[in-house]
Amino acid sequence: MRETFWGPDFDALAAQDPEIAGIVLGELQRQRGGLQLIASENFTSPAVLAALGSTLSNKYAEGYPGRRYYGGCAEVDRAEEIGIARAKELFGAEHANLQPHSGASANFAAYGAFLQPGDTLLGMALPHGGHLTHGTRVSFSGRWYNAVAYGVHPQTEHIDYDQVRDLARRHRPKLIVAGGSAVPRLIDFAVFREIADEIGALLMVDAAHFIGLVAGQAIPSPVPYADVVTMTTHKVLRGPRGGAILCRAEHAKAIDKAVFPFTQGGPMMHAIAAKAVNLLECSRPAYQAYARQVVLNAQALTEGLVAEGFRPVTGGTDTHLALLDTRPVGVTGVEAEARCDAAGIVLNKNAIPFDPQPPSVASGIRVGTPSLTTQGMSEPEMKDVASLIGAAVRDEDGSAAGEVRAAVAELVGRHPAYPRP
């Protein structure tokens, strides 16, 4: 099997290019050696990695199954067809496109399907939890479209739906975007749908972060409410790095044309095959149990961090991530990130709503539980993780870093990522 597969052959890499082979091994050791709390990361399965490292990478297949611009697509056609069928089944969607190279590419294509340059788009402000591609000036989304931004309510820190409605009525956007990168709470898709219908706008849900929780039936799905749902495949979902789009049948043609040829060239067939493998994994009861545990862990971790003196933005979480105000602990986000990093705890500084600090400093941290949960950790370990974060963040002079690092090593030793067979 190995010989005919020609799959990931580490010995061949090590013989050919020891420098890069060393980096690949070093990165595996880094992933195994610390606590990975980046909310957008996960440990994908060996099966997904095998599909990614396969000869499907060699195949050019511009177009769609049965309608390619190249010969020799019989095998990759089947991979894409299976993947599309699995996505439609898993999410109850009328149409799926698995070709977007990333979440940003999926958004680029979705806007391309519906908007002309200069059209108005209403999305969540980046400093309130949105994403760069939801209308910021540094991205095409804010440069080519007339982007209007809504945010969260200053008291509750939940999405300010009254503001969304007011802005929608005032600016009449052609497309409303719901979703973000630092939204710890459930989003009320029904309200977004109602607002979109009132002004005749399309509703796009960018589910990049939380689509895995939808796949695992741990939170409600945006699919019944949205005209189009964009996603990444590598966050909680736990597939290969990439993007995908779900939409209603009436938009299928427009979405497919917007992905190829409007915004992309040849699809990455190895990634599409890996997405299919992941979607099969996500249909199983074990993944549903995983998704539920991700949320329970995020809630337990948040409670633990409250006990350590942090303030959770919105008061808690319903998802895989939490946003913590670090000011009550007397540090900035950037300080918290650096001190955790020194102790083997990997998380990111994050602006909190109405943050007085610039984004490079920030008054918060974002933590997520997809990776720790894949490692098999549950609520008791989350308490330990919270106290290690507390100890690391309070460690002004670095004197406790060694001790925290040792405790981290012990914890990840009990629940290893990519356990040795």
Ligand SMILES: *Cc1c(COP(=O)(O)O)cnc(C)c1O
């Ligand atoms: C991660 C993310 C993206 C972008 O995904 P990439 O694969 O990094 O391009 C888009 N939107 C949201 C809300 C995200 O969280």
